[in-house]
Amino acid sequence: MEPVGYVIGNNGVDELIMIANPRYADVIKLFDYVYYEHGDSRILAQVTGINRELYRVSDSLAPVVFNDGVKPVETVLVKLLIIGKKTGDLLKLPEAPPPVSTPVYQADPELVKSYLGLRGRLCIGYLASMQDVKVCLNEKAISRHMAIIGATGNGKTWLSVLVIEELLKLGATVLILDPHGEYVKAKETVSKMDGVGLTVFRLSRQHAGDLTYRVGLIAADPDHIASVSGIDDKAIRIREAFSLAHRCVKLAAKAYGDSKLATLRNMERILAQVASGRRIQVGMLQNLFGTKYPTGNLNDNKYFRRLTVVLSELNDLASESAGRHAALAAKRYVRKLRRLGVYSPLSTRLLKLLKARHASVINLAGLDDSVQDHVAYSILSRVLKARINYVRRLPGPKYPYPVVIVVEEAHRFAPGNGRRTLTYGILSRIAMEGRKFGVFLVLITQRPSKIDQDILSQVQNYALLRVVNPKDREALLEAGELMNSNLDKILASLNIGEALIMGPIVGGQVPIVVKLRNRVLEYGGGDINLDKYWGVKDEDYENEVSRMMGLKIPKLTIERAKLLLDKISDESLSDSVIRGYVNGARVEVDLKNEVWSCSKCRNSMKPCEHVVALLLKKAMREAELMHK
Structure with a gap:
């Protein structure tokens, strides 16, 4: 076998410089595997850089070379990252660099396979330099958590979807926190995977989803939901009124054995009573809440005794002006929470979310950051508690199988700027203790410099796509034990759909570059296809939409509708009726009778931008089909 090059120097024990054999100068590619022989061992290395340089010529020959048409002589210098020699099942770096002029050979697939291992069951692609070498990650190493990191548009979600697919094939329970609704479309294609299920949980009826997830008021911390409502931490009296109203409905629900009493509407009724200055007696609650209670003796009921204490504190508020104003303000915040539609007396049953061989997508799109944070905190806390109860055989809800939690936009839930979200605490605990209880994290972010470094440091498996921002690369160097300056150079060379993977998930010794399947x-x-929209002329579609509805559509409405084209989901056409969601609004258009409805704008005299967007998309699709 002819060498592809020769060693001409080294930059330390783990990096070599090779001059390429001229016959192979155009064959050697980035991330290729090569080897050289040292005694009876073969030392595997990987190409991490290729430079072409002009061969040095003397000053006397320079005019001849550059002015008389003589072709300059070039050299191709190749940087090699030494992977090591195989000793049993381990790879070890050589004790010393090879002598200058040591021949270097192209490694064949069998040699690479034997050195790298890759005998796991999470098959996500193949080696970037060898398409016939399949990359299957070690599924057991997911217990050490995983981070998927890369600049926007380089394949983070693509890779996470591949990991989810492979986990589902193995029967895993997967939970996905989805701040932008990116995984909702997976529902449309999950039928292609035999025996696998996927459910989308929405938080609002206006958004896409199969089922609705609710956060339970009875189990919620009143301080947490007060923060979600927007009550300032320094507004002590308003928070006090809010908390007392929460405790009142919670204790009433427990005292009378009716969870339906613990509602935001009943909190609002309590606060309205206090704000009016009227005292609240236990006997008034039945009329106030509009329900009938059991008539038995409640004096021995511990919740009833606590309820009377809370009512006394509420009456104290009602007796003073500042207390009444605080109750009135707290009532406004409760009404804001009611409009969200996220809270109910009891949380959605955990076993609706967690199932073997199944993924649950929590569609958080359209919610404020504080609401997303509280929902994520609620779900993660319940999952961890259920696993702790099962492992330690404690009372309470249990789940018998390990759970993999995929957190998109992880820097939103665990920011590294000193700000502490609710989710930060539970994520930190899962990162440190989750392995013991079978709760594993897959954190996805494009900004590793903005995620909490303590949490990131608990992650041992990294899948790094192209990272451009210097601060982000510096954060990776600080957080990842396996990261070094050599690997940092590789990151800048990755193409879209390629990932540098390191950690126990690939054996722990050798980082590898994978081309995703x-x-x-x-x-x-x-990315939005801008050509699709910037090329649209109002007159091209205005007449068609106006024809559909039998009236003239204003240009301003057309312009607003164009901005909503990428926010349309769940479209359907039945007979002459078009239905769909447009930016969270439920829209229905009856083309035959030329009537419409929009859950946000109601039945306005003229079609709103949500209605027009749905019609505009239909018109554009029909024009595209005609063009084809």
């Missing part, structure tokens, strides 16, 4: 499950997100 095609997906089965679809996902949303990605």
Whole structure:
């Protein structure tokens, strides 16, 4: 076998410089595997850089070379990252660099396979430099948590979908926190995977989803939901009124054995009573809440005794002007929470979310950051508690199988700027203790410099796509034990759809560059196709939409509708009726009778931008089909 090059120097024990054999100068590619022989061992290395340089010529020959048409002589210098020699099942770096002029050979697939291992069951692609070497990650190493990191548009979600697909094939329970609704489309293609289920949970009826998830008021901390409502931490009296109203409905629900009493509407009724200055007696609650209670003796009921104490404190508020004003303000915040539609007396049953061989997508799109934070905190806390109860055989809700939690936009839930979200605490605990209880994290972010470094440091498996921002690369160097300056150089060389993977998930010794395979499950997100919209002329579609509705559509409405084209989901056409969600609004248009409805704008005299957007998309699709 002819050498592809020769060693001409080294930059330390783990990096070599090779001059390429001229016959192979155009064959050697980035991330190729090569080897050289040292005694009876073969030392595997990987190409991490290729430079072409002019061969040095003397000053007397320079005019001849550059002015008389003589072709300059170039050299191709190749940087090699030494992977090591195989000793049993381990790879070890050589004790010393090879002598200058040591021949270097192209490594064949079998040699690479034997050195790298890759005998796991999470098959996400193949080696970037060898398409016939399949990359299958060690599924057991997911217990050490995983971070998927890369600049926007380089394949983070693509890779996470591949990991989810492979986990589902193995029967895993997967939970996905989805701030932008990117995984909702996976529902459309999950049928292509035999025996696998996927459910989308929405928080609002206006958003896409199969089922609605609710956060329970009875189990919620009143301080947490007060923060979600927007009450300032320094507004002590307003928070006091809010908390007392919460405790009142919670204790009433427990005292009378009726969880339906613990509602935001009943909190509002209590606060309205206090704000009016009227005292509240236990006997008034039945009329106030509009329900009938059991008539038995409640004097021995511990919740009833606590309820009377809380009512006394509420009456104290009602007796003073500042207390009444605080109750009135707290009532406004409760009404704001009611409009969200996120809270109910009891949380959605955990076993609706957690199932083997199943993924649950929590569609948080359209919610404020504080609401997303509280929902994520609620779900993660319940999952961890259920696993702790099962492992330690404690009373309470249990779940018998390990759970993999995928957190998109992880820097939103665990920011590294000193700000502490509710989710930060539970994520930190899962990162440190989750392995013991079978709760594992897959954190996804494009900004590792903005995620909490203590949490990131607990992650041992990294899948790094192209990272451009210097601060983000510096954060990776600080957080990842396996990261070094050599690997940092590789990150800048990755193409879209390539990932540098390191940690126990690839054996723990050798980082590898993977070309991702095609997906089965679809996902949303990605860049908007601007050509599709910037090329649209109002007159091209205005007449068509006006024809559909039998009236003239204003240009301003058309312009607003164009901005909503990428926010349309769940479209359907039945007979002459078009239905769909447009930016969270439920829209229905009856083309035959030329009537419409929009859950946000109601039945206005003229079609709103939500209605027009749905019609505009239909018109554009029909024009595209005609063009084809």
